[in-house]
Amino acid sequence: MRLAHRFAIENENIRSDAVEITEFPFLANKYRVMGVPMTVVNESIFIEGALPEPRFVDEVLRALEPVERTS
Amino acid sequence: MAFIRESDKRKLKPILDSLTNPVRMVFFTQEFECESCRDTGALLGETAALSDKIALETYNFQLDKDQARQYGVDKIPALAIVGARDYGVRFYGIPAGYEFSSVLDAVQAVSSGDSGLSAATREKLKAVTQPIHIQVLVTPT
Numbered sequence: 720m721r722l723a724h725r726f727a728i729e730n731e732n733i734r735s736d737a738v739e740i741t742e743f744p745f746l747a748n749k750y751r752v753m754g755v756p757m758t759v760v761n762e763s764i765f766i767e768g769a770l771p772e773p774r775f776v777d778e779v780l781r782a783l784e785p786v787e788r789t790s
Numbered sequence: 791m792a793f794i795r796e797s798d799k800r801k802l803k804p805i806l807d808s809l810t811n812p813v814r815m816v817f818f819t820q821e822f823e824c825e826s827c828r829d830t831g832a833l834l835g836e837t838a839a840l841s842d843k844i845a846l847e848t849y850n851f852q853l854d855k856d857q858a859r860q861y862g863v864d865k866i867p868a869l870a871i872v873g874a875r876d877y878g879v880r881f882y883g884i885p886a887g888y889e890f891s892s893v894l895d896a897v898q899a900v901s902s903g904d905s906g907l908s909a910a911t912r913e914k915l916k917a918v919t920q921p922i923h924i925q926v927l928v929t930p931t
Binding site for chain 2: 720721722723724725726727728729730731732733734735736737738739740741742743746747750752755756757758759760761762772773776777779780782783
């Protein structure tokens with residue numbers, strides 16, 4: 720949690736929410752949360768568990784990669 | 791009922807005394823259909839009372855629609871932690887237990903305006919020129 724908020728402080732294009740999902744069960748259903756913490760980046764990258772800073776930043780930045788086209 | 795015990799207040803004091811710049815805790819709530827709103831408001835009120843650097847602003851989610859839009863708040867209870875600018879730091883749901891220490895951590899970082907990240911991470915984040923929205927989903931501890 721803390722890393723995500725610190726990323727938001729570092730870069731004005733990043734915003735970060737901590738969400739207590741037992742209060743928002745529709746989000747738990749939407750993202751099919753099986754364990755916490757689970758991090759959702761731009762609705763496209765899903766990170767399970769807590770990662771150390773160097774790995775977390777790499778995972779978050781995957782959201783900027785162009786979407787692969789399968790067709 | 792007090793949410794922050796006296797013994798905890800003593801532990802919090804050095805953290806809160808270290809705040810450099812003012813921080814606003816912008817809180818969105820309502821009185822009905824929100825189980826944790828009242829407790830969240832009480833917890834934040836007790837927290838703000840511990841430091842003259844922390845100001846609590848409370849808005850009604852239903853009535854104060856302009857402010858809700860301004861802060862991008864779409865569910866409640868919602869807390870924005872705002873410093874020299876709005877860094878996009880939000881908490882949804884009651885920030886009790888471990889999440890409370892995350893609030894304090896965010897207050898400290900927002901107050902200083904310094905992310906405290908490593909040089910390598912800062913360098914990588916410079917590549918972010920498009921919007922990124924991170925949601926960290928947690929449960930109460």
